[in-house]
Amino acid sequence: MQVNWLPDVRSRPRHVAVGEFDGVHLGHREVMRGADTVLTFEPHPQTVVSPDTAPKLITSLEAKADLIAGLGVRELVVIPFDGAFASRSPQDFIDHVLVEQLGAERISVGENFRFGHRAKGDVALLRAQDAFETRAVELVELDGEIVSSTHIRGLIEGGVMDRANACLGSPFQLRGAVAHGDKRGRRLGFPTANLVPDPALVYPAHGVYACRAAVELDGEWRWWPAATSIGVRPTFVTGRGVLVEAFLLGFEGDLYGRELRLAFLERLRGELRFESVDELVAQMERDVEDTRRIAA
Secondary structure (H helix, E strand, O other): OOOOOOEHHOOOOOOEEEOOOOOOOOOHHHHHHOEEEEEEEEOOOHHHHHHHOOOEEEHHHHHHHHHHHOOOEEEEEEEOOOOOHOOOOHHHHHHHHHHOOOEEEEEEEEEOOOEOOHHHHHHHHHHOOOOOOOEEEEEOOOOOEEOOOHHHHHHHOOOOHHHHHHHOOOOOOOEOOOEEEOOOOOOOOOEEEEEOOOOOOOOOOEEEEEEEEEEOOOOEEEEEEEEEEEOOOOOOOOOOEEEEEEEEEEEOOOOOOOOOEEEEEEEEEEEOOOOOHHHHHHHHHHHHHHHHHOOO
């Protein structure tokens, strides 16, 4: 899939799906169905127009692009969103972005999509245009609840990974460069790869999770089961911030500075404080066996 920033795009006949698409969940996927181009925004528009209420995101731009590519989309076009772009009128966005720059012949959006200065543009305005056909997709429901990025963020923050993953259509992922930690896991017999959560992104509730972890080796992403802890390590009272610690079952090698991708499958338990290191190690052994059963 090609990833292009809007200023670099040349006009051609396109079927364009338009939206922020944070998380690329089931509803987003329905909007994208049949489109050859996805048009999105970076950063999230709310960080520009109302930074105090901007949400933590489910996906970085890189992760979003990978998910969209997996749907068979030909091209991702990214709008560099800033105050000047936010001030453009809805009709200006239609005339100069959708028609002039992209050459859109068909537009797909969610039924609640709003755009342009002060979000005054809507589906009715899109349907009033003669230059392209508009497809407005109804909100998707799962088990009687509307699938939305806001709802999924709440599920992730609550550690309800089975439900969050069902709404997303694939396991929630965290990505990052492996950082040095206290090396306490290594001394306990469980060497971990550590990630510091990106403050701009949502992460699961404190606790222990069965995950699958991916590392790129020889140009190919390979996966291992990974027992993963998120929290502040209360047994040792380190005083440090939140850390993501992943023990990759069967992996041998040095990961420091390399990208690690964690796909969260199931929450095993909450974060606990143990009276002794022996109690902690015994629980970690149980966590590893549970992870092996779930993620192998």
